[in-house]
Amino acid sequence: MVKPSNLYFTDRTNSGNAFFKLEVGRSLLQFSEFDFTFFWETAIEAGRQAKRTGTLPKATMDSARAAISKAHPFIYAGRDGDFSDIVLDCIIEYICRSERLSEDELWMRCISSRIPYEAALFERISKYKTFRGANEWTIVSGLQKYVKDKINFIYEGEQQTSLKCLTLKQYFDLAYSIASNECAIPGNALPSIKVYNPCLAPSAAFAVSSSAAKSIYKRLEEQLYTVPDLSDNDRVNTELLEDKFAVTAYSYMMGMSRPQEPEEELFVKNLENLPEKVYVVSSLKALIDLEFDIMSETGVHLKKCENCGRYFLITATEFGEKYCDRINSSGLTCKALAARMPKLTMPPEPEPVAPPPPPEPEPVYVPPTVEYEPDELDEPENVPFVTNSPPPKTFAEPVREYYTPKIAVGAEIPDNIEKHCIALYNSIYKRADKGISENDFRDWSSYLSNMKRNVKTGEGTLDQLLVFLAYSDKLADDIKRAARQKRFIPREPIERLRDFARATDNMHSIGNVKFPEYSITPPPPPATPTDKDYSNYFAEDRTPAFKTYTPPPPPVIRNIPEEAVQQFAPASFGEPPQKSFGNVKIKDSEPVEIDGRKATLANPVWERVKREE
Amino acid sequence: MDFYDEKTAIDGMADFILRGGVSMYNTLKYIYSLAERDFYNVDLKDVIKLVINNVTNVDGLSVLGLRAEGPKVSEMETEEYRRLLPAMVYSLAVRTPALKPVVIGGKPLSDDQIYKIYQAAMSKGGNNTDDIIPETFLEIKYLVKKGKPLPPFTADWYKNYIFAKVPEISSIKNKNIFLLGAADIFFGMFYACFFEALSSQLEEYTA
Numbered sequence: 001m002v003k004p005s006n007l008y009f010t011d012r013t014n015s016g017n018a019f020f021k022l023e024v025g026r027s028l029l030q031f032s033e034f035d036f037t038f039f040w041e042t043a044i045e046a047g048r049q050a051k052r053t054g055t056l057p058k059a060t061m062d063s064a065r066a067a068i069s070k071a072h073p074f075i076y077a078g079r080d081g082d083f084s085d086i087v088l089d090c091i092i093e094y095i096c097r098s099e100r101l102s103e104d105e106l107w108m109r110c111i112s113s114r115i116p117y118e119a120a121l122f123e124r125i126s127k128y129k130t131f132r133g134a135n136e137w138t139i140v141s142g143l144q145k146y147v148k149d150k151i152n153f154i155y156e157g158e159q160q161t162s163l164k165c166l167t168l169k170q171y172f173d174l175a176y177s178i179a180s181n182e183c184a185i186p187g188n189a190l191p192s193i194k195v196y197n198p199c200l201a202p203s204a205a206f207a208v209s210s211s212a213a214k215s216i217y218k219r220l221e222e223q224l225y226t227v228p229d230l231s232d233n234d235r236v237n238t239e240l241l242e243d244k245f246a247v248t249a250y251s252y253m254m255g256m257s258r259p260q261e262p263e264e265e266l267f268v269k270n271l272e273n274l275p276e277k278v279y280v281v282s283s284l285k286a287l288i289d290l291e292f293d294i295m296s297e298t299g300v301h302l303k304k305c306e307n308c309g310r311y312f313l314i315t316a317t318e319f320g321e322k323y324c325d326r327i328n329s330s331g332l333t334c335k336a337l338a339a340r341m342p343k344l345t346m347p348p349e350p351e352p353v354a355p356p357p358p359p360e361p362e363p364v365y366v367p368p369t370v371e372y373e374p375d376e377l378d379e380p381e382n383v384p385f386v387t388n389s390p391p392p393k394t395f396a397e398p399v400r401e402y403y404t405p406k407i408a409v410g411a412e413i414p415d416n417i418e419k420h421c422i423a424l425y426n427s428i429y430k431r432a433d434k435g436i437s438e439n440d441f442r443d444w445s446s447y448l449s450n451m452k453r454n455v456k457t458g459e460g461t462l463d464q465l466l467v468f469l470a471y472s473d474k475l476a477d478d479i480k481r482a483a484r485q486k487r488f489i490p491r492e493p494i495e496r497l498r499d500f501a502r503a504t505d506n507m508h509s510i511g512n513v514k515f516p517e518y519s520i521t522p523p524p525p526p527a528t529p530t531d532k533d534y535s536n537y538f539a540e541d542r543t544p545a546f547k548t549y550t551p552p553p554p555p556v557i558r559n560i561p562e563e564a565v566q567q568f569a570p571a572s573f574g575e576p577p578q579k580s581f582g583n584v585k586i587k588d589s590e591p592v593e594i595d596g597r598k599a600t601l602a603n604p605v606w607e608r609v610k611r612e613e
Numbered sequence: 614m615d616f617y618d619e620k621t622a623i624d625g626m627a628d629f630i631l632r633g634g635v636s637m638y639n640t641l642k643y644i645y646s647l648a649e650r651d652f653y654n655v656d657l658k659d660v661i662k663l664v665i666n667n668v669t670n671v672d673g674l675s676v677l678g679l680r681a682e683g684p685k686v687s688e689m690e691t692e693e694y695r696r697l698l699p700a701m702v703y704s705l706a707v708r709t710p711a712l713k714p715v716v717i718g719g720k721p722l723s724d725d726q727i728y729k730i731y732q733a734a735m736s737k738g739g740n741n742t743d744d745i746i747p748e749t750f751l752e753i754k755y756l757v758k759k760g761k762p763l764p765p766f767t768a769d770w771y772k773n774y775i776f777a778k779v780p781e782i783s784s785i786k787n788k789n790i791f792l793l794g795a796a797d798i799f800f801g802m803f804y805a806c807f808f809e810a811l812s813s814q815l816e817e818y819t820a
Contacts, residue, residue: 111666126676130655 004313005298008275009287010203011077018207019198019278020077025300025313027073028291032147033310034071036140039064040090043137047091054115061087068140074284075140083136088124090137095121103128143284150292151311155302162316166296173289191286193279199271201278209270215263223252307334411455411462420469421448427476435483448472614720614819622818623726627733629814630709632669633807634702634739640664640803642681642689643674644795648788649685651678661799665806688781688788697774699740704770705807706734707746710754711763715812717819724754743778745770766804768796 004023042064049057064087069076075083096106103125110122127133154168180190198208205213217224230245238245259267281287295301299316305324312324323334330337413421425445432441451468454460475489482489616622640660647655655677667673674681688694709731712722722730731750748764756763772793776783782792 108662111663123676127678129659130651130678132654132678 004300005294006275007279007291007294008198008277009074009077009279009281010201010207011074011081011281018077018203019201019275020073022073022287022291024291024294024298025302028147028151028288028295029302029311029313031072031144031288032151034144036068036071036144039068042067043087043090044094046087047094050091050117054117056088056117056120064090071140071144072284072287074281074287083140085124085133086136086140088120089135092121092124093135093137139284143288146285147288151302154292155311156304160301160303160319162296162299162301165301169292169296191281191283191289193281193286193290196278196280198274198276198278202280208274209267212267212270215259215266219259220253220256227252305334307338411458413452413455413462413465417462417465417469421452424448424469424472424476428472428479431479431483435479435481435487435489437488440488444472444475614717614722614726614815616818618818619726622815623729623733625818626730626811626814627706627737629669629811630705630730630734631702631737631739632671633705633811634698635671636664636667636669636673637701637705637800637803638698639671639681640674640799641792641796642686643677643679644799645689645782645788645792646679646681646683646685648791652791655679657795661802664799665802668803668807668810688779691779691781693778694782696742696778697771699738700742700745700770700774702734702737702739703741704746704748704766705804706731706739707741707748707750708753708763708766708804708808709734710750710757711808712812712815713757715815717815722815727754743774745774766801768793768800771796771800 004025007022007024008019009022010019042060046057046060046064049060065079065084068083068086069079075086078084092103092106095101096103101109107122107125107129110118110125113119113122124133128135150169150172153172154165196202196204198204201207228248230248258264279287279290281290301314301316301319302311303314303319303321304311305326306322308324308326308328310324310326312321312326314321323338325333325335327333328337332340425448428436428441428444432438436444448468451460451465455462455465478489644657644660647657647660660674660677660679663673663677664670672681680686682690709727712727712730713724715721728750747770753763775793782789
C-alpha cells in the first residue's frame with residue numbers, strides 16, 4: 001500500500017492565513033470520484049427557499065458549502081474566500097440553464113432588485129461582468145472532468161511503465177499549452193505556482209507559530225514603528241521593484257542579534273512540524289497539475305482495479321498489482337476477494353490452421369479479334385480461348401450475348417396522369433384519420449407508389465395504373481362522404497383493394513371498369529436491337545436518334561378586307577355605342593380564316609338578372 | 614390631484630427629485646473613476662442601464678466595483694465641482710411643470726401643487742449655480758401651458774460650467790474627454806427615465 005506524501009500549500013489570497021496540507025495522489029482520486037449530487041441538490045433547495053422567502057437561507061447555504069469543501073483541500077482552503085459564493089454560483093447556473101437565460105438576461109431581470117435574494121444574484125453577476133469573479137461551480141465541475149480525463153489518459157491500460165506514464169503526462173500538458181496558446185491566454189493569466197520556504201511565505205507571519213512571531217515582533221517593535229506603507233502601488237509595476245522593497249524591509253531589521261537560549265528553545269519546539277516548502281498556488285488547476293508532477297517525481301502512479309474498476313495508488317514497482325485495498329459491499333477488499341476466487345485456467349490456444357488454398361481463377365472470356373474470318377470460327381478447335389458457353393457460329397452472336405447495353409423497357413407516366421395521382425393523393429391525405437384510417441391510407445399510398453414504379457420499370461402496364469386510378473377516384477368520393485359524416489369508410493373498399501391487387505394480373509376478370517376520359521394507348525414496346533443498331537452504338541461519331549425540331553409556321557389570318565382597317569382618327573369611330581341593358585344580343589364577329597379553317601368568335605349573350613322582390 | 618396627505622406627497626416628490634439629482638452627480642463621478650483604471654473591465658452600457666433602471670439609487674454603481682471617492686476622482690473633489698450638485702437638482706426641479714399633463718384619478722396636478730413641489734425641491738438643496746441653466750420655472754410652465762415642446766435635457770450647461778470653472782477636468786486628457794462624451798449620452802437618457810419614474814411616483818400618494 002502506498003503511503004502518500006504530503007504537500008503544503010496556501011492560496012494566492014492567503015485568505016486563511018494558514019498552510020494547508022494535501023495528500024499527494026489521494027486528494028486527486030478523491031476529487032475525481034467526488035459526487036456533487038448532495039451539494040447540487042442542497043444548493044437548488046436553497047435557491048427555492050430564497051425565491052419563496054426573498055432571502056438566502058444561511059443554514060442551507062452553509063450546509064451546501066460544507067459539502068463541497070470536502071471535494072478538495074483547495075476548495076476547503078478557499079471556502080471563505082474564492083469559493084465563498086460557490087452556492088450562489090450554482091443557483092445562478094441552474095436558473096440560467098433551466099430558464100434558458102443568459103447571464104446578461106438574468107442580470108437585467110434583477111437590475112431593479114427589491115428583495116435581498118435578487119440583490120445577491122445581481123451583485124454576483126456584476127462581479128462576473130466586471131472580471132472580479134467567475135462562476136466557481138462551473139469551474140469546479142469542469143476541473144473534475146479535467147482530472148478524470150488526465151488520469152484516464154495517463155494511467156489507463158495494461159502495459160504501463162513509469163516512463164510511459166511520464167511521457168503521457170508531458171504529452172497531455174503540452175496539448176493543454178497549445179490549446180491555451182491558441183486561445184491567446186496571456187502569460188500572467190496561466191495557472192502558476194510559487195515555492196517558498198515556510199518562513200518566507202506571504203502569510204508566514206500568521207501561519208507559522210504565532211508565539212514565535214510575536215516574540216520577534218517585540219524585539220523589532222521600535223524599529224518597525226516608522227515603516228512606510230508600500231501597499232498602494234496601483235500605478236507601478238511591482239515586479240520590477242521586488243528587490244527594492246526587499247532592501248527597504250531589511251533595513252528595519254538590520255543588526256538584529258541572535259535570540260536568547262529560552263527563546264531559541266521555544267522557537268525550535270514551535271517549528272518542529274513546519275514543512276520543508278510551501279507552495280503558493282494561483283488556482284485549483286495549478287494545484288492539480290502540481291500533484292500530478294509530484295506523483296510522477298516520487299514514483300507514485302494510479303492503476304485501475306480489475307474488480308471494482310476504480311483507480312488506486314501504486315508505486316513504480318507495483319505495476320503488476322491488479323486489485324485495490326478498498327472495502328466493497330461484500331465487506332472485503334478487492335484484493336482479498338480476488339484471493340478467494342478460484343483461479344481459472346485459460347483454455348489452450350488452438351493450433352494454427354493452415355490458410356485455405358487460393359481459389360482457381362475463373363476462365364476469362366477473350367473475345368475473338370477481327371482478323372479471324374467468320375468461316376474459321378465454325379471450327380471450335382481454332383478458337384483461341386476457353387469458355388463454358390458453346391463457341392459462337394457467327395461474329396455477331398458473341399457481341400449480342402456479352403455486350404448487350406441495358407435499355408429501359410418501361411413507360412414514362414404522362415404528365416396528366418401524374419397530376420391525377422398527385423391530386424388523388426392530396427385529396428385522400430387531407431382526410432386521413434377523418435374518412436379513412438391512417439393505416440389504410442398508408443396501404444393505399446404505398447400501393448399507388450408501387451404501381452407507378454412498376455410502370456416505369458416495365459413490370460406493370462399503364463392500363464393497370466389507370467384501372468387503379470379509376471378505383472381510387474371512387475374510393476376518394478367514398479372517403480369524402482364518410483369524412484362529412486364523421487366516420488371512416490367501411491373496410492370493404494380496402495379489402496376490395498387487396499383483392500384488386502391479387503387480380504391485377506388478369507384484367508379481364510375485374511368486371512365493369514371504365515377507363516377515365518383521358519385514356520391513352522401505351523407506347524409501343526421498343527424494337528428489338530439489331531446488328532445495325534449495335535454497330536452505331538459503338539461508333540464514335542454516331543448520329544443522334546431523334547429528329548431536329550422545326551417550329552411550325554405562324555398562322556396567317558386571311559380574308560380581312562383592307563377597307564376594314566382604317567387609319568386611327570377620333571372622327572372615324574363615330575358615335576360611341578349606346579349603353580343599353582336588358583336582353584341584348586351582340587352580333588357575332590365576321591368569320592375569319594385561320595390556317596385555312598374558318599372560325600367564328602362567338603360573343604356571349606348577356607341577360608339582365610331580375611331580382612325577386 | 615387628490616392626495617392622501619398633500620404635505621407628505623409634496624415632500625416625497627421633492628425628495629425624489631433631490632435623490633435624482635444626487636444620483637446624476639454620483640454617476641458622473643463613477644464614470645470618471647471608470648475611465649481611470651476599469652476602462653476595459655466595466656462596460657459603460659451596463660453603467661447606464663443600471664442607473665436608468667434605478668434613477669434614485671445614489672450608490673448603485675458600487676456593485677460594479679467602482680468607487681466615487683479617493684484618488685481616482687480627485688479632480689472632482691474640488692469646491693467648484695461640488696457646486697454642480699445643487700445645479701443638477703435644479704435642472705430636474707425646474708421641469709416640474711412638465712408633470713401637468715399627468716392625470717391620475719381623473720385629475721391632474723394643480724399649478725399650486727406643482728409650484729409647491731418645485732419650492733420643496735429647491736429648499737432641499739436645488740440651486741441654479743451661477744445661472745448656468747438657462748431654463749426657469751415660469752418659462753417651462755408657459756411652454757407646457759401652450760403645448761409647446763420643452764427644450765431638450767442636454768449636458769451643455771454641465772460642459773460649459775466645466776470649461777469655465779473646473780480646469781482640472783476641462784484639460785485635454787483621456788479621462789476628461791471620456792467623461793464629457795459620456796455626459797452627452799447620459800443626460801438625455803437619464804432625464805427620460807427619471808421623468809417616467811417621477812410620474813409613476815405620484816400614484817403612491819394619490820387617493
